């Protein structure tokens with residue numbers, strides 16, 4: 001049986017393992033979420049032991065975590081490149097025989113726009129996860145960041161594409177979630193996504209969409225923490 005404690009340990013193992021890939025002098029993309037946070041903490045500890053790196057956060061949350069961990073921060077426009085990005089995922093397509101093997105759904109934390117920017121800029125993008133994130137076919141609702149004025153129009157276009165859109169509401173305030181970029185998030189359910197690349201292209205084309213949480217062909221590897229180790233998938 002999977003326990004909350006077991007999941008926490010799996011996330012911690014995955015995050016720590018990914019942090020081992022960070023080398024002296026690296027510029028590292030710092031992902032968002034509870035699993036990426038373990039990697040951030042591990043990088044912070046390595047810095048205490050003498051490692052020299054710079055981090056690029058993907059959200060307000062990861063920026064704060066990195067500052068707490070003592071990671072010197074920089075920005076995408078101040079560096080020549082990103083050596084490694086480490087980030088979590090909400091769902092990972094895990095059927096090696098399918099078109100979308102290694103495709104991801106991200107944006108559970110509404111940070112997918114900056115995550116996609118930083119993760120795709122990296123020479124190597126490693127996903128860190130616990131086994132609950134693995135599915136043979138992606139099927140979670142896709143987070144779509146939209147400029148505020150556009151949310152009803154985009155929702156209409158998403159229905160045209162066969163989706164069921166829902167404006168994401170904040171949990172602790174009246175009104176919608178507002179992203180780090182000042183936009184809104186529409187979560188759109190499409191059922192099982194057999195052709196993630198086709199859907200990703202269609203979503204990217206919609207006026208008013210800033211970015212969506214389907215990451216296709218971006219991940220280089222996934223580290224899945226388990227009860228006694230880490231399973232590695234290289235794509």
Ligand SMILES: O=C(CO)[C@H](O)[C@H](O)COP(=O)(O)O
Pocket residue numbers: 031032033034035036087088089090105106107108109110111112115
């Ligand atoms: O995409 C994300 C944030 O936008 C996160 O990476 C995703 O939600 C996974 O989070 P966690 O590691 O806490 O399960």
